[in-house]
Amino acid sequence: MRRARVLNFQQITMPYLAAFVPSNWEVIHIDEAESPVDIALKVDLVGITFHTPSAFHVYKLAAQFRKRAIPVVLGGPHVTLMPDEAQAYADVIFVGEAEYQWPQFLRDFETGKYAHRYSANIPPTLEDAPMARKELFHRRDYTAGRLFASRGCAYGCDFCTLAVMYQRKVRKRPIAAVAAEYASFRGKVIIFWDDNLANDREYAKALFRAIEPCKKWWSSQASIHAGEDEEFLELAARSGCKQLFIGLESISQASMNEVHKGFNRVETYARVIERIHAYGIAVQAGIVFGFDNDMESIFDETLDFLEAVGVQNATFNILTPYPGTRLYQRLETEGRILTRDWSKYNSRDDVVFRPQNMSPETLLEGYRYANWRFYSCKSIYQRLSRSPVGLWWTLPLNLVYMSAFRYYGQ
Numbered sequence: 434m435r436r437a438r439v440l441n442f443q444q445i446t447m448p449y450l451a452a453f454v455p456s457n458w459e460v461i462h463i464d465e466a467e468s469p470v471d472i473a474l475k476v477d478l479v480g481i482t483f484h485t486p487s488a489f490h491v492y493k494l495a496a497q498f499r500k501r502a503i504p505v506v507l508g509g510p511h512v513t514l515m516p517d518e519a520q521a522y523a524d525v526i527f528v529g530e531a532e533y534q535w536p537q538f539l540r541d542f543e544t545g546k547y548a549h550r551y552s553a554n555i556p557p558t559l560e561d562a563p564m565a566r567k568e569l570f571h572r573r574d575y576t577a578g579r580l581f582a583s584r585g586c587a588y589g590c591d592f593c594t595l596a597v598m599y600q601r602k603v604r605k606r607p608i609a610a611v612a613a614e615y616a617s618f619r620g621k622v623i624i625f626w627d628d629n630l631a632n633d634r635e636y637a638k639a640l641f642r643a644i645e646p647c648k649k650w651w652s653s654q655a656s657i658h659a660g661e662d663e664e665f666l667e668l669a670a671r672s673g674c675k676q677l678f679i680g681l682e683s684i685s686q687a688s689m690n691e692v693h694k695g696f697n698r699v700e701t702y703a704r705v706i707e708r709i710h711a712y713g714i715a716v717q718a719g720i721v722f723g724f725d726n727d728m729e730s731i732f733d734e735t736l737d738f739l740e741a742v743g744v745q746n747a748t749f750n751i752l753t754p755y756p757g758t759r760l761y762q763r764l765e766t767e768g769r770i771l772t773r774d775w776s777k778y779n780s781r782d783d784v785v786f787r788p789q790n791m792s793p794e795t796l797l798e799g800y801r802y803a804n805w806r807f808y809s810c811k812s813i814y815q816r817l818s819r820s821p822v823g824l825w826w827t828l829p830l831n832l833v834y835m836s837a838f839r840y841y842g843q
């Protein structure tokens with residue numbers, strides 16, 4: 434289940450998997466962030482994708498369908514990370530990427546004989562990746578343009594599940610196919626659900642040239658390397674890039690080194706952000722609190738920095754040791770995992786491990802304080818006057834977040 438937030442993002446996993454389903458099958462797509470699941474649905478097969486925080490909820494949902502003898506197929510990040518656990522709650526599980534095995538399973542299902550586990554031993558090429566089926570999007574006007582060009586990340590940071598899920602193998606779709614999907618959305622605002630669009634900057638530059646004529650606006654996640662390449666930024670800006678989500682993670686170099694993300698050089702952050710702004714691109718900083726090297730002062734230090742450089746948006750997270758990651762293994766060995774209630778692995782409302790230099794309560798309070806301070810009138814004024822890039826949309830968005838944090842606690 435995805436809790437509805439201020440910005441309710443279009444889910445593409447199931448509309449994408451639906452594109453592999455034979456045309457004589459009828460597909461119903463329910464996104465729980467939009468509407469509840471009717472467990473009395475008359476269907477032959479149920480497929481569910483989910484992240485770790487939704488695991489227990491999904492297991493209960495699966496049980497309700499299975500009670501009615503409807504087979505349930507589970508896949509997605511949590512299943513890939515915890516296959517043996519998920520297997521107990523499903524008729525079939527998909528471990529890893531499904532491009533090769535999903536069509537095979539659908540054929541097997543039609544014959545009535547199928548395996549209980551399909552594992553992606555070879556990472557799929559994505560050469561023939563189809564477009565997600567838009568008629569299954571919850572925004573039927575297709576203004577919510579969401580797609581991916583590449584998959585995977587070349588880096589192996591301890592806290593990130595990607596290195597485990599994709600073994601650091603970056604794959605790319607053909608540029609013409611991505612550009613065609615990009616152009617096919619009626620709306621103007623597009624998000625690339627890529628893990629790191631700066632993985633292969635030459636590929637990204639060719640993509641930017643191909644999508645420029647569409648005159649749409651887009652945003653994506655990218656590592657800090659995006660801001661070190663002037664040509665990347667220039668072509669990105671020309672093709673309509675309005676914001677880059679940059680995984681800064683921490684303003685403490687010791688913290689970055691500790692989790693093997695030492696390629697983030699804290700002393701370059703201000704310069705990189707300034708350079709991205711110079712191309713008219715806003716920065717959304719991804720920040721994580723709770724590393725072993727974080728002291729209680731980290732919250733104010735981080736906010737002082739974000740305000741001084743004029744970052745337009747930020748996503749704060751509480752460090753969360755997702756199962757399967759090196760971080761999880763280390764904290765488990767050190768006896769510091771406080772709970773295995775996956776619903777608490779949400780990075781926002783709960784601290785699931787014992788931090789080194791503060792109590793779990795201080796970490797949670799510090800995280801809340803960061804959101805509260807970042808989305809306060811004073812901070813918004815300070816940041817957006819320091820760097821008024823895209824003020825016409827960054828200001829309203831900041832105000833929406835401000836009211837959300839104040840009135841809805843999001």
Ligand code: B12
Pocket residue numbers: 434435436442443444445446449450480481482483484485486487506507508509510511514527529530531532535581584585593594595626627628750755756778779780781
């Ligand atoms: C888009 C996205 C989101 C979106 C939308 C989520 C969605 N379901 O569409 C939003 C912003 C809501 C989101 C939220 C969160 N996300 Co997220 N998200 C992503 C992202 C960037 C892309 C997912 C995507 O659409 N990929 C494209 C589709 C086509 O690929 P796919 O989903 O991987 O599916 C493939 C296979 O996994 C498989 N498959 C998947 N599901 C199923 C189901 C069946 C039945 C079958 C057969 C196959 C199958 O088949 C597909 C084709 O190969 C991924 C990174 C990634 N590469 O996965 C992170 C990622 C999945 N998210 C992550 C995290 C941590 C979160 C949050 C906890 C963050 C937070 N602090 O709030 C929340 C959790 C939300 C919740 N309550 O569940 C982690 C996963 C951690 C985990 N253990 O679950 C990832 C891997 C990012 C990372 N760097 O670690 N996320």
